Amino acid sequence: MKEKGNSKAIKWLLIIISAVFLFIMVIMPLFTVISGALQKGLGFYIGAITDKYTLKALILTIKAAFASVIVTSIFGLIAAWAVTRYSFPGKKIIKSIIDIPVTISPVICGMIFLLLFGRQGFIYPLLDKVGIDVIFAVPGIIIVTVFVTLPMVFREIVPVLEARGTQEEEAAAMMGADGWTIFRRVTFPSVKWPFIYGIILSASRAMGEFGAVSVISGHLRGLTNTLPLHIEILFNEFNTTEAFAVSSILVILSIALMLLRLLLQQYSSRKRT
C-alpha cells in the first residue's frame, strides 16, 4: 500500500513539474505575445498587421515556406526512396550529409550562400551574366530557406521505409504492378502520414527561419524582409507593440499548423484501427 501511495505521489509530482515548465516556458510567452500585441487596442493591432510592409513580409514568408515545402517534399521522397531501396557506394555518407542543414547554425548556412553567390563567389559571374540577383534578393531567401528545411521530409520518411522493408513492393511487382502503381498504391500509403508531418514541420521551420535569411537578405524593407526579420526591425526601432502584433501572426500560423497536424494524426489513427 505504501508503495502504491509513493508512486501516486511521484506521478503527480512529475505531472506538476511538466505543467509548471510548460506554463513558464510556453504558455506565458505566448500569452505575453498576444497581450503585448493588443496593449494599444484592437484598432492599433489591426493597423499593425495590415501595414504595407508587414503584408509584404508575410507574403514573402509564405512564398519562401511554400517553395521550401515543395522542394523538401520532392527531394525527401526521391532521396528516401533511393537510400532505402537501392544499395550503392556512399549511401551512408549521403545519409549523414543530408543532416548537415539541421546540425549547423543557420547563420553559417547564410554565410555559406553569401560566399557562394556573392561577388567573390565563383557562381557570381555566371549569375551576373544572366541577370539574376541572388544575394539581398528573394531567390537568395528561398535558397537558404530550402537549405535549412531540406532534410525535414526525408528524416520523417526514411525510418518508416526502412522498417517496412521491400517485401510488399516485391509482392506487388510479382503480381505485375509497374513502378508507378507500386509507389502509388503500396509505398506511398505507408509513408503518407510521416510525409504530411514532414511537410508541416518544414513549413513551420521555414516560416520561423531567422539566422540564414538574416545574413542573405540585406534587410530591405518591403523587398527582402520576411516576417521574423520585420519583427526584429520593429523591435530594434522600439515599436514593441507593433513587433508583438506582427509576432502574433507567426504564432497564429504555427498554432494553426500544429492543430492541423493534430487533426490529421487523429484522423489517421482512427482510420487504421
Add this chain to the structure above:
Amino acid sequence: MYVALDDVNKNYGDYKASDHVSFSIEKGKLTGLLGPSGSGKTTILRMIAGLETPDSGTISIDGTVVNDIPASKRGIGFVFQNYALFSYMSVYDNIAFGLSVKKVPKDRIKSRVNELISLVGLKGMENRYPSQLSGGQRQRVAFARAIAPGPKLLLLDEPFAAIDAKVRVELRTWLKEMIEKLSITSIFVTHDQDEAIEVADQIIIIDHGRVEQSGTPVEIYQQPRTAFTASFVGNATVIPDYHIFSHFEDIHGANTAVIRPEFLHLTRAGEVEQFPNSSEVGTVESILFRGSHMEIKVWVKGSLLTVNRPIEESRVEIGEKVHIFIYQIFVTTRDKVYHLKNKALYDDSVVI
C-alpha cells in the same frame, strides 16, 4: 519437366549462394526445397521468381527460358515468408490487387475475390486490415492473393515459419489440400524436415548452395545418398568412427557414421533381449519425456546416442547401465553413404 534449373550459379561477393544448381520439377507436384538456414534455398526460389538474377545457367518454366523475363511478367504467385500483405489495404483489396493491376473488369474481380475468400475460409473478414488478423489468417490471405491472378506456378518462402506450432500443423494439411485441389505446381522452401516430409511430393535437399539430393520423402529418409543428407534428415547422431562398434562390416576408408533413434533398441537388465551378445553397454545420461515416448540419451563407447523407448515400458533411471542394440547405421564417406546392418541380423552363429 515443368520447372527446370540448369547449372545455375549465383554469387554474392565471395559467397556462393548457388553452386551449379540443376534440378527439375514435374507439373502439378508440390516440391519442398529443404536445407539449413543460409543454405541458399531462398535464393533459388527468388531466382525462379525473378526477384534475383542468376550469374549463369538457365531457368525455364513450361519449356520457356525465363532468365530475361522480369518477375512481373512470369505469371508466378509468390507467398513471402512474412506474407508481405499490403498493410494499408483490406483483405479484399489485398486479394484483388493482382487482378486490378491486370485491368480485369470490376465485376469479375468481385466474383473471383469472393470465391477465393470463401475458398480460404475468411468469409466476413473482407474489410479487415492485415494487422487485425491472426498469423494463420494472414497466411490464408497471402495464399489467396498469390493465386488470385491464376498463376501457373506458386512459390512459397518458409510458409509456416511465422506461425505458432499448433496452427502450423493444421495449416500444413490445409495448404497441401488446397494445392492439390487447385492442382497448381508449387515449390516451397523450408528448414523444417518434418514439414517437408509431411507436405511435399518431392524434396530437394540444399546445402551450401548445392543440390545434395532430390527424391520422394521416403527416398530421402530411407536412402540418403550423401553424408549431408544422412546427417541432416532424421534425428541423427554423427559418430566419428563407427569401428568402435564391432558388429558392422568394415568399409575401407570410411569412418564416420550416422545413427538415428529408430536404428537402436534399448534393453534393461532383466528384460528379454534378442541379441545379447551383439549389444553394446551404455550409461543413461538423460531422459526426456516426449509425450508418446521417452527420448533417452545414452553414452555408448564415448558417443552420446539417442534412443526412443515406448512410454508403456518400465522407466529407466539416469546413470543406469543398459544394453543398446544397433540394428543399422549409415556409414558415410565424402560422397557416398553405405547402409550397413548389424551382422547379428544375418550371421546365424551369433543368434542365441
